[in-house]
Amino acid sequence: MRVTAIVKKVLKELFRDKRTLAMIFLAPILVLWLMNVMFASNSSTSAKLAVVDVPHQVNKNLDKVDHVSIKKYTDRTQAKKKLKQNKIDGVIYYHHNKYYVDYANTDSSQTALTKQALKVAITGQSITKMKTALTQSQKQLVKLSKQLAIVAQKNGMQVPTKPGTQKKTKPKKAKKAKIINKYHYGNSDTGFFNKIVPILIAFFIFLFVFLISGMALLKERTTGTLDRLLATPVKRSEIIYGYMISYGIIAVIQSIIIIVVTIWLLNIEVAGNVMWVILISILVAMVALAFGFLLSTIAESEFQMMQFIPLVAVPQIFFSGIIPLDSMANWVSYLGKILPLTYAGDALNQVILYGRGFESFAGDMLALLIFIVVLVALNIVGLKRYRKV
């Protein structure tokens, strides 16, 4: 009964605090949207190049390469000046069968693009040259055979000349092999953002729930109401359960909003069942909740609680799988093992990217459950600081 009374009280307080409520629900949407805008624009690199004395065919080929635009200059020094002024991203100069390239190199992907484009253009040029040579020799061959026929006729010999031979020898574009792309996950636009989305979902749910829960018990303590509460026969566990349930309701709503925003608004494909995504997210939220409560009993003030946020959040980002840990030192991967987000990220990866079923992430879910049970137990014991029974 006391648990429901606490739940009722906490929810009443929360729903009357309109600004906090708006923050809880709108902040994650805004952040995720910004994140998507950022990663989406980053996916295409373009380069503006200046060309000096470059053969015509290479120029034409360069211009054909996607995201590369060229401008012709007659003077190399003038082109270099432009490079210094940041107007162009590279200068290509052709002299004595050598290409001299100056890169701005302020963006490594632009440099890579330029190198790639030049390579393609030069290869294209030599192929064209070969083609032309081939066509010419074919023409000569035709001519030769005609002359041969004339000579033969004169001599009364029969030379089999099929009609239409000339047509066939016409230079014909080699038929390109067509590549048909099929994506196991997503489509041709699937970028880096899509890959980190599962971990980002877990991270944002963790972060936002952690933020609100850390403040909750702290407020109860600094205003003295916790002491007053503990001066009644309420059990310590009843307080923690009450808070877990009430903030859990908020956290579940928040998690669902984050998932809905990510999946539908940002157009992220979920290969597996969305219900699993929601269920895993709820577990993450509960871990964050219990963790926030625990730290709020350790923190002396709101200010100290703020200090805990980067301390808790940053390792989770680094070691939970956004950056592949396989190549790192052993202790790093062990560190990842004690962070709840590692399991959450892995489970969400299995569902969102690979579309696997429950058996592939049951272990992860169990790990999260263990986190919740242990943290809740620690919280109940931790309240002993404020009342001895």
Next chain:
Amino acid sequence: MNNFIEIHNLVKKYGKQTILNNVDLTLKKGEIIGLIGPSGAGKTTTIKTALGMEKADSGSALVLGKQMPNRKILGEIGYMAQSDALYTSLTGAENLEFFCEMKGVAKKDIAEQIEYVSEVVDLTDALDKYVKEYSGGMMRRLSLAIALLSYPKLLVLDEPTVGIDPALRRKIWHELNNLRSQGCSVLITTHVMDEAEKTDRVALLLHGEIIAFDHPQVLEQNYGVPTIEDVFLKAEQKEG
């Protein structure tokens, strides 16, 4: 069980600092005792140890015949802390209802309880207002009202009348006397010396020790002064 509070040889230390040094205190059934002393003397620590919020380093505290800390016995104690400790985004009535539920008051009795305590502290008209709109005095009264919920056998009040105007203070004392006549006991800490005169016995707490504990009149005679305030000052001089 005639003694509602029995504290024996209570010692409480924070690190090297001794807050309470062999404190003995008894509160009989139907008695109001005052605990006075300068700030930092250990009044709040005495109360918190008696309620089981702090653990004593040695000595014992029996409340209503039970060794503290004891969770269940808390339901029979009305506690009012120095800070108001209210949920400011709830209304007065909601605060009272919440603490009724925490104290385990039966659902059907809650309305009647709220009516009774708000009557005592004169807050009946302000019950539906949010606590953040209350004045300081109103918050203090609501805090006292919460302590009075569920007809506690024992009231522990930490400076209850700070910021309460004289008329209401008189009313509250009238109510405390009323409760006493019904067999309820009150432990009260106060800075207001004329309130100490109204108690049955006064304990003078100085540097974590009870240096005097008797009827106000007896103390005044012993120290040869007319008021408790003089007793207080004289005792402090002697110790200092």
